[in-house]
Amino acid sequence: MSLNLLALALTPGLVIAIYIxxxxxxxxxxxxxxxxxxxxGMLSTIPAIVMENYGMKIFNDSSSVVSHLFQAFIIVGFSxxxxxxxxxxxxxxxxxxxxxxxxxxxxxxxxxxFATLENIMxxxxxxxxxxxxxxxxxxxxxxxxxVIMGYFxxxxxxxxxxxxxxxxxxxxxxTFFHGAYxxxxxxxxxxxxxxxxxxxxxxxxxxxxxxxxxHAKNSPFHPQNFFKRNKFRT
Numbered sequence: 001m002s003l004n005l006l007a008l009a010l011t012p013g014l015v016i017a018i019y020i021x022x023x024x025x026x027x028x029x030x031x032x033x034x035x036x037x038x039x040x041g042m043l044s045t046i047p048a049i050v051m052e053n054y055g056m057k058i059f060n061d062s063s064s065v066v067s068h069l070f071q072a073f074i075i076v077g078f079s080x081x082x083x084x085x086x087x088x089x090x091x092x093x094x095x096x097x098x099x100x101x102x103x104x105x106x107x108x109x110x111x112x113x114f115a116t117l118e119n120i121m122x123x124x125x126x127x128x129x130x131x132x133x134x135x136x137x138x139x140x141x142x143x144x145x146x147v148i149m150g151y152f153x154x155x156x157x158x159x160x161x162x163x164x165x166x167x168x169x170x171x172x173x174x175t176f177f178h179g180a181y182x183x184x185x186x187x188x189x190x191x192x193x194x195x196x197x198x199x200x201x202x203x204x205x206x207x208x209x210x211x212x213x214x215h216a217k218n219s220p221f222h223p224q225n226f227f228k229r230n231k232f233r234t
Contacts, residue, residue, distance in 0.1 A: 008131040009123040012139040013116035020108045020143075023212055024101055026221035034109050037091055041113020044083040048114070051079040068186040073179030081145065081174045084110045089167075092153055100154030101215040107150025108143055115142035141181050141201050147208030149174035154215050177204045 017038065021028065055075035059067065084107070091097055091106035119139055123131040152170025156163045177200060184197035 005123050005128060005131065006120070008128060008135070009120040010116060012135040013112040013119065013143075016140065016143045017109060017112050020105060020147075020212075023216060024105050025216065026101075026219050027099060029096055029102060029105055033094075033096060034105070037087065037106050037109040038113040038116075040087040040090070041084065041110035041115075042117040044080075044087055044110065044114050045117050048080045048083040051083075052076060055079065065187065068183055069179075072183035072186050073175065076182050077175045077179030080114065081149065081171060081178055084114055084146070084174075085149065085167075085171050088149065088153055092157060097157060099215075099219050099221060100151075100158060101212075101219050103152070103154030103157060104147050104150035104212060104215055107153055108146040111142045111146025111149075112139070115139045118142075137197075137201065140205060141178070144201070144204035144208040145174040145178050147211050148177065148204065151208075151211035151215060 017034070021031075021034065052075055056071070059070055059075065087110045088103075088107045091110075092103070096102070097106065115138065119131070119134055122134060122138075149170040152166045152173070156166035156170075159166060181197050181200045181204075184195075184200060
């Protein structure tokens with residue numbers, strides 16, 4: 001693989017990872033730990049590929065809308081998001097996960113690790129044009145889904161009584177947006193549905209930006225919240 005193609009495949013994931021890291025303004029995570037979970041995201045592609053290949057063999061009727069729905073939401077969407085979910089759960093249990101925004105940070109690092117390795121494979125197989133298209137579509141979609149899942153991980157960490165419900169909600173919505181995006185691409189003979197992939201991505205990015213703002217605003221390390229919490233201490 002040429003260095004130019006490798007750089008093209010790596011760039012979108014690294015740029016988005018840096019952007020998310022910089023949004024964590026008040027108590028940033030150790031870079032070595034973020035790199036570890038980025039690597040975990042790459043590792044998560046292995047069980048996802050196994051699950052998808054097995055699912056496609058069992059459910060190989062690709063002619064109907066129902067088949068496209070099952071493939072997009074269950075075989076691809078749920079399999080991939082579940083594998084990412086497993087590794088974000090590891091971060092969730094670490095002591096460094098000490099504010100809601102950390103859910104977004106670690107979830108996105110796992111998602112981008114997955115997206116980057118996937119991107120390398122696609123660019124290697126299909127070439128430069130695919131790399132440019134995926135730079136503005138598939139990789140941001142993985143990141144946006146990571147933000148959405150991570151938002152609920154952040155809530156769950158500090159709302160213990162609703163932990164299970166919130167974690168499953170995060171998995172559900174990440175799977176939903178992933179599946180909706182892929183479904184629109186699978187049924188690519190219908191122009192409105194093909195355009196729906198772009199709409200799904202835009203909605204996911206919009207919601208992820210809102211989630212970033214909410215968790216950043218509510219961070220216990222935010223100066224305003226810190227002073228509120230400590231104003232009665234002497």
